[in-house]
Amino acid sequence: MARIEFRNLGHAYGPHPSAPSDFALQPMNMVWEDGGAYALLGPSGCGKSTLLNIISGLLTPSHGQVLFDGKDVTTTPTRGRNIAQVFQFPVLYDTMTVYDNLAFPLRNRKVPEKEVHQRVHEVAEILGMSHTLKQRASGMSADAKQKISLGRGLVRKDVSAILFDEPLTVIDPHLKWQLRRQLKQIHQQLKLTLIYVTHDQVEALTFADEVVVMTNGKIVQKGAPDALFERPDHTFVGYFIGSPGMNFYPVSVDAADERGIHIGSHRIELDPAQVSVLKRAQGTLQMGIRPEFIELAPAGSHGALEADIWNVQHLGTCQLVSGTVAGHPLKGKLAANAAVQPGRHWLRLARPETIFFCNDERIAR
Numbered sequence: 232m233a234r235i236e237f238r239n240l241g242h243a244y245g246p247h248p249s250a251p252s253d254f255a256l257q258p259m260n261m262v263w264e265d266g267g268a269y270a271l272l273g274p275s276g277c278g279k280s281t282l283l284n285i286i287s288g289l290l291t292p293s294h295g296q297v298l299f300d301g302k303d304v305t306t307t308p309t310r311g312r313n314i315a316q317v318f319q320f321p322v323l324y325d326t327m328t329v330y331d332n333l334a335f336p337l338r339n340r341k342v343p344e345k346e347v348h349q350r351v352h353e354v355a356e357i358l359g360m361s362h363t364l365k366q367r368a369s370g371m372s373a374d375a376k377q378k379i380s381l382g383r384g385l386v387r388k389d390v391s392a393i394l395f396d397e398p399l400t401v402i403d404p405h406l407k408w409q410l411r412r413q414l415k416q417i418h419q420q421l422k423l424t425l426i427y428v429t430h431d432q433v434e435a436l437t438f439a440d441e442v443v444v445m446t447n448g449k450i451v452q453k454g455a456p457d458a459l460f461e462r463p464d465h466t467f468v469g470y471f472i473g474s475p476g477m478n479f480y481p482v483s484v485d486a487a488d489e490r491g492i493h494i495g496s497h498r499i500e501l502d503p504a505q506v507s508v509l510k511r512a513q514g515t516l517q518m519g520i521r522p523e524f525i526e527l528a529p530a531g532s533h534g535a536l537e538a539d540i541w542n543v544q545h546l547g548t549c550q551l552v553s554g555t556v557a558g559h560p561l562k563g564k565l566a567a568n569a570a571v572q573p574g575r576h577w578l579r580l581a582r583p584e585t586i587f588f589c590n591d592e593r594i595a596r
C-alpha cells in the first residue's frame with residue numbers, strides 16, 4: 232500500500248487554462264495516507280473521475296505532480312503503478328469459473344499457486360462466495376458478477392491502492408448495505424488504501440474513515456463523517472450532506488448592535504462573541520443550521536425567530552416540519568413528542584451548533 236500525494240495537482244482538458252472554470256480539477260495539495268479508507272463524494276461533473284483517472288495513471292494531469300510513497304509517478308502509465316480498480320459495471324471473464332476470475336490478477340503477477348489458492352479462498356469467504364467458486368461467471372446475476380469484480384480488486388495484497396468507481400450501482404439495495412459493511416471489515420482487516428468514488432452520501436458516510444467532498448473541481452472539505460455533519464467548512468458540504476441538508480439564511484450586521492444580527496428585517500439575538508466575529512468578516516454572510524438542531528422556543532427568546540410552519544410529517548423518531556422563516560425556506564426535525572401543528576411557532580435557530588459562513592466558508596461555529 233502507498234501514501235499518495237498531490238503536489239499542486241490540477242487538470243484542464245482544454246489548452247491554456249486561465250480562469251478557475253477552465254479546470255476540471257482545480258490545482259490542489261492533498262495527501263491520501265497509507266492504509267486510509269477514503270470516500271470521494273460529489274455531484275455529477277464535479278471532477279471525481281478525473282481525479283481517480285489521474286491516480287490510476289489513465290490520465291496525465293495538465294498541472295502538478297502525483298507521488299506514491301514520495302516517488303514521482305506523474306507520467307508513469309497505469310501498469311507501472313500497481314493499482315487495482317473496480318468499476319461501476321462488472322469487469323471479468325465470462326467463460327472462466329469464479330475461482331479462475333479471482334485468481335487471474337495473482338496468476339498474472341506469477342504468484343505461486345499455493346498462495347493463489349489461499350488468497351482466493353480468503354477473499355471468497357469474505358464476500359460469501361465460497362460455494363460458487365466452481366461455477367462459471369457467465370450464468371450468474373449482475374450482483375454476483377459485481378461481487379467477483381470486487382473480489383478481483385481485493386485479491387492482491389501488494390497493490391498501492393484500490394480505486395472503486397461507484398462499484399455498487401448495479402447492486403440490489405439490500406445487498407448494497409451488506410457489501411458496504413463487508414468492504415469496511417475488509418479494510419479493517421487488511422489496512423488497504425481504498426478510495427471509493429460515489430455521489431451517494433450514505434454510501435460515503437458508512438464506508439469511509441475520511442470523506443473528501445468535491446464540487447466544481449475543488450475539494451471543499453476532507454474529514455470524518457461526523458465532522459462534515461457538525462462542522463461543515465463550506466456551504467456546499469452543509470447542503471450536500473444531511474437529509475434534508477442545512478438551512479441557510481443571509482445575515483447582515485449593524486455597527487451599533489453588539490448583541491444581534493438581522494435576517495432581512497428580522498432581528499435575532501446572538502452571543503456578543505459571535506456578533507463580533509461576523510462584524511470583522513468581509514464578504515457575504517450566511518447563517519447555517521441543520522434541521523436536527525432546530526427546536527421550539529418561547530416567544531421572543533434568545534436566538535429564536537417566529538416561523539410559519541405549513542407542514543408537519545411524523546417520521547417515527549422525529550417530526551419533519553417545513554415552512555418559512557424571515558421569508559426563507561425552513562426544514563426542521565423536531566422531537567417526536569414536540570407540540571407542533573401547522574401555524575406560527577417560535578423556533579431557536581441560533582444554537583451552539585449553528586454555523587456562520589463568509590463567502591461560503593465557515594468562519595464561526
Ligand SMILES: Nc1ncnc2c1ncn2[C@@H]1O[C@H](COP(=O)(O)OP(=O)(O)OP(=O)(O)O)[C@@H](O)[C@H]1O
Pocket residue numbers: 244245255273274275276277278279280281282430
Ligand atoms: N475527456 C474530456 N474532455 C473534456 N472535458 C471532460 C472530459 N472528461 C470530463 N470532462 C469534464 O470535466 C468535468 C469533470 O468531469 P468528471 O467526469 O471528472 O466528473 P465526475 O464527478 O466524475 O462526474 P460523474 O459522476 O458524472 O462521472 C466535467 O465538466 C466534464 O464535462
